[in-house]
Structures are given as structure tokens and as C-alpha cells.
Amino acid sequence: MADxxxxxxxxxxAVGREALGPSGPKPRHVFSRRNIFxxxxxxxxxxxxxxPLYVMVVTSLKGMPEIRLGNIFAPPLEITFEPWxxxxxxACTGLNCDGLSRGFWNSVRIxxxxxxLSIAIASVNGYALANWRFKxxxxxxxxxxVGAFIxxxxxxxxxxxxxxEIGLYGSLSGLVIxxxxxxxxxxxxxxxxxxxxxxxxLFRAARVDGxxxxxxxxxxxxxxxxxxxxxxxxxxxTGIWNDFLFxxxxxxxxxxxxxxxxxxIVNSVQGVKEYNVNMAATILTGLVPLIVxxxxxxxxxxxxxxxxxxx
Amino acid sequence: xxxTAANGTSVSIQDLSLHFGSVSVLQTLNLDVAEGEFxxxxxxxxxxxxxxxxxxxxxxxxxxxxxxxxxxxxxxxxPKDRGIxxxxxxxxxxxxxxxxxxxxxxxxxxxxxxxxxxxxIARAAEILQIEPLLQRKPAALSGGQRQRVAIGRxxxxxxxxxxxxxxxxxxxxKLRAELRVEIKLLHRNLQNTMIYVTHDQxxxxxxxxxxxxxxxxxxxxxxxxxxxxxxxxxxxxxxxLGSPAMNFLEGELSAGASPVFKTDxxxxxxxxxxxxxxxxxxxxxxxxIRPEHIxxxxxxxxxxxxASGSVEIVEPMGSDTLVWTKLGGRNLSFRVEAExxxxxxxxxxxxxxxxxxxxxxxxxxxxx
Numbered sequence: 001m002a003d004x005x006x007x008x009x010x011x012x013x014a015v016g017r018e019a020l021g022p023s024g025p026k027p028r029h030v031f032s033r034r035n036i037f038x039x040x041x042x043x044x045x046x047x048x049x050x051x052p053l054y055v056m057v058v059t060s061l062k063g064m065p066e067i068r069l070g071n072i073f074a075p076p077l078e079i080t081f082e083p084w085x086x087x088x089x090x091a092c093t094g095l096n097c098d099g100l101s102r103g104f105w106n107s108v109r110i111x112x113x114x115x116x117l118s119i120a121i122a123s124v125n126g127y128a129l130a131n132w133r134f135k136x137x138x139x140x141x142x143x144x145x146v147g148a149f150i151x152x153x154x155x156x157x158x159x160x161x162x163x164x165e166i167g168l169y170g171s172l173s174g175l176v177i178x179x180x181x182x183x184x185x186x187x188x189x190x191x192x193x194x195x196x197x198x199x200x201x202l203f204r205a206a207r208v209d210g211x212x213x214x215x216x217x218x219x220x221x222x223x224x225x226x227x228x229x230x231x232x233x234x235x236x237x238t239g240i241w242n243d244f245l246f247x248x249x250x251x252x253x254x255x256x257x258x259x260x261x262x263x264x265i266v267n268s269v270q271g272v273k274e275y276n277v278n279m280a281a282t283i284l285t286g287l288v289p290l291i292v293x294x295x296x297x298x299x300x301x302x303x304x305x306x307x308x309x310x311x
Numbered sequence: 312x313x314x315t316a317a318n319g320t321s322v323s324i325q326d327l328s329l330h331f332g333s334v335s336v337l338q339t340l341n342l343d344v345a346e347g348e349f350x351x352x353x354x355x356x357x358x359x360x361x362x363x364x365x366x367x368x369x370x371x372x373x374x375x376x377x378x379x380x381x382x383x384x385x386x387x388x389x390p391k392d393r394g395i396x397x398x399x400x401x402x403x404x405x406x407x408x409x410x411x412x413x414x415x416x417x418x419x420x421x422x423x424x425x426x427x428x429x430x431x432i433a434r435a436a437e438i439l440q441i442e443p444l445l446q447r448k449p450a451a452l453s454g455g456q457r458q459r460v461a462i463g464r465x466x467x468x469x470x471x472x473x474x475x476x477x478x479x480x481x482x483x484x485k486l487r488a489e490l491r492v493e494i495k496l497l498h499r500n501l502q503n504t505m506i507y508v509t510h511d512q513x514x515x516x517x518x519x520x521x522x523x524x525x526x527x528x529x530x531x532x533x534x535x536x537x538x539x540x541x542x543x544x545x546x547x548x549x550x551x552l553g554s555p556a557m558n559f560l561e562g563e564l565s566a567g568a569s570p571v572f573k574t575d576x577x578x579x580x581x582x583x584x585x586x587x588x589x590x591x592x593x594x595x596x597x598x599x600i601r602p603e604h605i606x607x608x609x610x611x612x613x614x615x616x617x618a619s620g621s622v623e624i625v626e627p628m629g630s631d632t633l634v635w636t637k638l639g640g641r642n643l644s645f646r647v648e649a650e651x652x653x654x655x656x657x658x659x660x661x662x663x664x665x666x667x668x669x670x671x672x673x674x675x676x677x678x679x
Contacts, residue, residue: 201400201401201403204365204403205399205403205404207390207391208391209391210417211416220405224407
């Protein structure tokens with residue numbers, strides 16, 4: 001190219017600058033090997049995960065004759081919302097023929113109190129464990145964590161007996177209690193780690209200012225912990241909404257949550273398999289966790305990172 | 312000891328011990344702080360100075376002993392009932408509250424009437440000149456402003472005793488010097504008792520009425536800054552205070568009517584040295600002399616002890632220059648005016664008055 005001299009003669013101008021070699025930001029090429037590889041991989045993965053969703057949406061908008069043609073990837077020739085209406089309002093499960101709507105409201109009545117109750121208790125647990133080193137705190141914490149590793153199946157039958165004895169078996173409040181208890185270990189761990197990562201001097205300053213156990217929690221710690229509360233809400237809402245096992249064990253057909261009802265619709269052995277209704281029902285059931293993720297995805301990742309660092 | 316308002320004891324710590332399991336952090340510690348006194352707890356990290364402060368504040372449960380504040384036994388009292396205000400190193404401001412809410416939090420918790428709260432905040436804000444910041448959140452403040460608010464939080468509570476836990480350590484050097492003066496002014500105006508923890512000897516020297524130098528959970532020396540500086544009780548205190556550090560020469564102390572310190576061909580006459588006891592010790596000892604107490608050039612000749620050598624290296628520090636030479640085979644530093652232009656290898660004459668030196672027992676490190 002130009003003169004390879006390194007020293008720049010006075011008044012050499014742009015040509016002289018060129019001669020000095022690279023300067024300023026390094027030029028980036030859009031179609032570099034790195035970019036093609038990176039975005040290519042991302043695209044393939046996205047298609048892989050989105051394809052089933054596409055098939056579900058497309059199938060749910062087709063009529064049965066069109067489905068029987070067998071072109072599962074083809075877009076609907078004639079869009080119909082009939083399957084969605086049927087899935088929501090008239091599909092039959094057992095004796096009830098009011099669709100998924102009954103299960104939806106049952107799930108709401110299970111999820112909302114379970115989430116609130118478990119987070120309320122676990123946040124106080126975590127705060128007490130992190131900031132008030134009471135006697136036996138470590139032992140308590142170990143027991144709680146061990147509890148998280150015991151398989152659920154071991155506890156199902158004993159809990160059935162306990163709920164029966166206190167008269168809550170088959171009721172929604174019984175299931176709420178079960179969900180709250182099983183959410184406790186992981187949520188307490190989450191909150192404890194978050195509160196432990198807060199500067200201890202803040203806690204001490206509040207004590208010097210005269211705030212007590214609840215004062216510090218409600219007026220200092222909780223308002224500072226919005227991210228971790230959001231994470232806990234997401235974890236619990238999706239976890240409890242998606243639960244099938246506890247729902248089917250601890251409730252009766254009248255009080256089945258949406259997931260159990262979905263199973264009963266999809267797996268019914270009598271009559272024709274209505275694929276479009278099944279697809280619509282499945283999407284409807286998955287809609288709540290899906291919306292939660294879309295709204296709060298960013299916060300979720302941030303909170304998990306904040307809560308999980310310290311052990 | 313330079314104390315004017317010494318009319319009673321404000322904080323009294325009696326036989327205080329603290330251990331975590333088998334680790335002893337504080338050992339039967341005794342300390343009396345006079346009313347209106349500014350005490351600095353000084354020591355390296357891990358010496359127990361912050362721990363002691365937290366014990367006084369009631370944030371740590373003690374293992375043994377008693378703590379009195381204003382004549383009241385507060386050993387089992389909650390922090391809020393001890394009549395103390397505390398300022399933390401990391402400021403510890405409540406991030407979700409405005410400056411005003413930060414200041415008033417303690418008062419609101421205590422149920423102080425609204426107009427009284429407003430009055431006290433106005434006074435504190437005026438003293439600390441933070442009026443324009445009252446509606447800001449801590450995140451929108453600089454380090455110096457945050458520390459002012461943290462001091463204000465202690466101020467509004469109208470307490471007898473202020474506790475400072477390394478309040479200036481997170482600030483840059485310039486701000487630190489500024490706030491140091493402000494804290495000194497604050498003490499002069501308020502006349503409150505203040506207990507101040509730091510590892511910075513300049514802060515300790517400039518602020519304190521008395522300094523308690525701590526090491527290993529034990530107070531080594533409790534005295535006025537000048538006494539600690541000029542007559543340190545042991546080698547640790549001597550070495551910890553002073554920058555540049557004191558020179559130490561190991562040698563022997565010879566017996567006789569006129570004691571002499573001897574090391575590798577050097578003999579320092581000690582007639583003018585004020586020994587601690589009446590007995591004249593002998594044997595292995597360490598002579599300590601501060602760089603600023605060593606005279607140079609013509610002035611050295613009139614000193615009771617003088618020697619000559621050559622310059623090893625020179626460290627210009629702006630206000631003055633530190634010169635390194637050798638005495639009896641050991642490194643020795645002394646200060647000369649910045650105008651002196653000395654080079655490595657230049658011959659130098661230096662000397663000192665043994666009355667300004669310190670002698671320590673080589674084995675125990677105690678002052679002789």
C-alpha cells in the first residue's frame with residue numbers, strides 16, 4: 001500500500017495517517033464466519049423449539065376434515081375458532097361438560113393463595129435465617145434443604161392421611177397447604193441467599209435506629225428485595241400452575257386443576273380424537289406460564305443470578 | 312490530657328471479653344471515656360477495634376463484662392436504648408428512601424411527633440449542609456454526601472455518644488481530608504462523646520483527644536496523641552504510628568553509671584534518655600528513632616550523637632524528602648527539607664538527641 005514509514009511527517013494528511021497502520025475501531029464484517037456460525041445455530045435451535053408450537057396453533061385453527069388430510073405443517077385453508085370455543089366451554093370430562101373453564105378457575109383458586117402464602121412464609125424464613133442468627137438456625141436450615149431432596153412420592157400417602165384427619169382432603173385449601181409446604185425449601189433458600197447478600201451494615205443501622213424484627217423486614221428489607229419477590233412469584237406461579245401430580249391426588253373431579261382436566265380431555269378414550277380441540281386446550285392451559293415468562297423473562301434471569309450466587 | 316470538659320464518665324467498659332467459640336477476640340478489656348471526649352480506637356485489621364465498637368453499640372452479644380453509658384448499665388440493652396448513634400463505613404443508607412426519610416426513620420420508629428421530627432431534620436441538615444439533598448435518594452449522592460447523611464442520621468437521634476466505624480475509609484484521599492476536618496468541627500460544636508474506629512493513623516492523630524492503640528483484642532496504649540507518638544509503650548505502638556515509620560536498631564545496652572547503646576561499631580550515649588523505671592536494664596534491646604528527629608548536616612554536629620555515611624537512595628515527597636543511609640550496617644531514614652538536592656552516594660552527616668529516641672526490650676518489646 002502506502003509508504004511503510006512509521007513516523008508521520010508534519011502535514012502529511014490522510015495518506016500519512018494510513019501509513020501508520022490500524023487506528024480507531026476495528027472494522028466488523030456482517031458476514032464474517034463467526035456471525036454466520038452464531039446466528040445460524042441460533043436460527044436452527046429456534047426453529048427446532050418453535051416448530052411444535054407452530055403445529056399446535058395451526059392444527060387448532062383447522063376443522064376435523066382438513067386435519068384428516070394429514071398435512072400437519074400446512075397452514076389452515078379455512079380458519080375456524082370452533083375448537084377453541086369447544087375446549088374452553090363445552091368439552092366433556094367425565095360428567096362435566098363445561099370445558100376447561102372450570103379447571104381454569106380451580107387453578108386460579110389454587111395458585112393465587114398458594115403463591116401468596118408460600119412466599120409470605122418463605123421470605124420471613126429466609127430473612128430470619130440470614131439476619132437473625134438464632135440458636136439452631138443452621139440445623140433448621142439443613143433440615144429444610146434435606147427436605148428439598150426427598151422425593152415427593154414418598155410423602156404422597158402420608159399427606160393423604162394427614163389431610164383426611166384434619167378434614168381437608170379433596171378440598172382446594174388442602175391442596176393450597178400442600179403446595180405451600182413443598183415450595184418452602186427452595187423459596188427459603190432463595191430468600192436466605194438474597195438477604196445474606198445484602199450489606200450487613202444496613203441491618204445494623206436499622207437496629208441502631210430502633211427497628212425490630214418486623215420493622216426491619218417490612219420497612220427496610222422487603223422494599224429492597226423486589227427482584228427476588230418477582231423471581232419467587234414466577235417460580236411458584238409456573239410450578240403450581242403446571243403441577244399435575246398433587247392436583248390429581250389431593251382433589252376431586254369438581255375441584256380438578258386445569259392440568260388434570262386437560263389430561264382428561266386429551267386422553268379420553270371414547271369417541272373421535274378431536275386433535276384441534278386437544279391442541280386448543282393444551283395451548284389454553286400453557287398460556288398462563290407462557291405469559292408470565294414473556295412479561296418477566298428479564299427480571300427472572302436477573303433475580304436467579306442474584307439469589308443463587310452465594311451458598 | 313488536653314481534656315477540658317472532663318466532668319464525668321460517659322462510656323465505661325469493664326472487664327469486657329468476647330469470644331466466638333474458642334477464638335478470643337477481646338480479652339478483659341477496660342476503657343473509660345470521659346464526657347465530651349473524642350476517643351479513637353486505632354489498630355491494624357483484625358485487632359478487634361470494630362468488634363469493640365459493635366459491642367458498645369449492642370450489635371454483638373458479649374461473653375463477659377459490663378458496659379455503662381452515662382452511668383447506666385446497658386450491657387443487656389437493645390442498641391436503640393443505649394443512647395448511641397452510629398456511622399458505618401459503607402454509609403448503610405436505606406436505598407429506597409430519600410435523604411429526609413433516611414434521617415427520620417429512627418424517629419418515626421420511635422414515634423416522635425411530626426413537627427419535632429421536622430425540627431430535628433432541619434437542624435441536622437443545616438449543621439451538615441445537606442438541605443438541598445433532602446429529597447434525593449442515596450444513589451444520587453456522592454460518597455462524601457452519603458457519609459454526611461449517615462452522620463446526620465446519628466445527629467437527629469439526639470444521642471449522648473457517637474460511634475464511628477471507619478467512616479472515611481471508602482472515600483478518596485482529598486474527601487477524606489475534608490470530612491476529617493468537618494468531623495473535628497462537628498465535635499467542637501456539639502461537644503458529644505465520640506468513639507471513632509480507624510486504621511488510619513493520620514485520622515487518629517488529628518481527631519483524637521486520646522488514642523487507644525489496639526492489637527490482638529488488647530489495648531496496648533491509651534494516651535494523648537503526642538504521648539503515644541513520642542513515648543510509645545512498646546515496639547508495636549512505635550512501629551504502627553508515624554509515617555514514614557520509626558527506624559529500629561537492634562543492639563546491646565551496656566551497664567554502668569552512664570548507659571550506652573552499642574551496635575556494630577556504633578555507640579549511642581544515653582545520659583539524656585529518660586528510662587521508664589528507676590532500674591537500669593542491660594542486655595539485648597532495640598533503639599527506635601523517628602526520621603523527623605534526626606538532624607542533618609551542621610545541625611547534626613551539635614547533637615549528643617552523630618555519625619556520617621553516604622546516601623543510599625532519596626525519596627522526594629513534595630513537602631520534604633526522605634533520605635536513606637546506613638548506620639551500623641542497618642538502614643536508617645531521615646527527613647530533610649525538600650530544597651536539599653541530595654544524590655545517591657553523597658556523603659552525609661547526621662545525628663540525634665537520644666532524649667527523643669525510644670528504647671525497647673528486645674524480647675518483650677516493652678519500653679525501657
